[in-house]
Amino acid sequence: MLHSTWRGFIRRTALAAALAACAAGLTVAGPLASSAAAAGTLTQVTNFGSNPGNLAMYEYAPADLPAHAPLVVALHGCTQSASDYHTHSGWQKFADQWGFAVVYPQTSSANNSLSCFNWFDSTKDTRGKGEAASVMQMVDTAVAQYGSDRGRVFVTGLSAGGGMAADLLADYPDVFAGGSVDSGLPAQCATTLTAASGCQSGSQNLTPKQWGDKVRNSYPGYSGPWPRVAIWQGTSDTTVNQVNGTELRDQWTDVQGIGQTASSTRSLTGGTTESLYDDSTGKPAVALFSISGMTHGLAVNPGSGADQCGSTGAYYLNYICSSYHTALFWGLDGRGGQGGTGSLPAPSGLTVTGTTDTGASLSWNPVSGAASYAVYRNGTKTGSVTGTSYTDTGLSAGTSYTYTVAAVDSSGAVGASSAPVTATTTGAAPKCYTADNYHQVQAGRAHQSLGYTYANGSDDTMGLYTLAVTHTLKETSPGYFVVADSGC
Secondary structure (H helix, E strand, O other), X not given: OOOHHHHHHHHHHHHXXXXXXXXXXXXXXXXXXXXXXXXXOOEEEOOOOOOOOOOEEEEEEOOOOOOOOOEEEEEOOOOOOHHHHHHHHOHHHHHHHHOOEEEEEEOOOOOOOOOOOOOOOOOOOOOOOHHHHHHHHHHHHHHHHHOXXXXXXXXXXXXXXXXXXXXXXXXXXXXXXXEEEEOXXXXXXXXXXXXXXXXXXXXXXXXXXXXXXXXXXXXXXXXXXXOEEEEEEEOXXXXXXXXXXXXXXHHHXXXXXXXXXXXXXXXXXXXXXEEEEEOXXXXXXEXXXXXXXXXXXXXXXXXXXXXXXXXXXXXXXXXXXXXXXXXXXXXXXXXXXXXXXXXXXXXXXXXXXXXXXXXXXXXXXXXXXXXXXXXXXXXXXXXXXXXXXEEEOOOOOOXXXXXXXXXXXXXXXXXXXXXXXXXXXXXXXXXXXXXXXXXXXXXXXXXXXXXXXXXXXXXXXXXXXXXXXXXXXXXXXXXXXEEOOOOO
């Protein structure tokens, strides 16, 4: 943040970041480097746009990243770097395990003397401006590179990065499906450096509606859906006072149109209390994680357990793996964001037993106590069965799909998800051709009659027979074309 206690860590954090970059095997790539080149390595991407915020872009993707995978944007804290955050936060573990890419924006002392994201400056943290605009250019670049699912883009951040993450959720609710603010500030809490200090140190004495209005005013006219937000706050944080967790809760529950009374509360490891706030459908929309005794930093929990992650360091504190629980809240484990897990373990042995042009068959080992099993395709629930096999149908030929399975107990509580598997349907994937109407006809994909153009096979209308009109045609079977301007 902007607190004086950060200054003593600048030199040693910079050294640690340099060493971490070496350990991570940092490489540099152009704006659309192939996923093979970036796989398994923290990679710098250059020329990702006009970059009005003067940020650097780094990214990480597992070697077997499937198409239509989620994308996470992770923002470091003051005096930190992208490689430092990548090394300590634990996001790499879950990117590898559950199959998603991570983008790490990085600021510098040229932007802020403590290398903080400028969450308090309206010329830099609002829609279409400065650092916020640079982050959006990174999102667009990564989505194009990896074929990421635009419906599953998330943002998280620590401290000043958490303040910027909250601003980004308010600025771009049409882009981010969810977010996480770790030891951070409410969206648009301050618009000046002086006001920023007040936000950090104590209550702003605003009502939930006043907090919510700060979000609604960040993108006037937007009416939802709003991002699902996880909030992490230590009770002994003197850099960002713990009241900020309550104010964030008030802000995002108001935006969601729900009350400030928790729908459910439970105790987690590391002295952590999880409070969930459900929307009208019963799905958790806001989660507040309060960590007893934790000072300022990101909660990690080194170890090999399924719910452990990260490594300790300056402002990486050993309490609980916040990245794991945030990922579960967002549904990155393939369960579609059920908001916590039941007590049943993950099914083992998930296997693809067969594929056709339009279907994929799966099987797995039974889980004791399971009343049924939920099957998820590309993060969305696609079926429920009582047995240990499932056949998914209605798929596209020559296309890869990622599946996970979770056991469900008799009360309907969804347990932990299995490791993902990828099924690729047989047959050739549909081919798409983009050209003007004249050349579509000349290539034999369309025909013209009385000056108008029609797709061969489907007879879809394409407009005038001219060079001035362009369409994309999808060949769904030999010689049969349909207009596919919205996407192939």
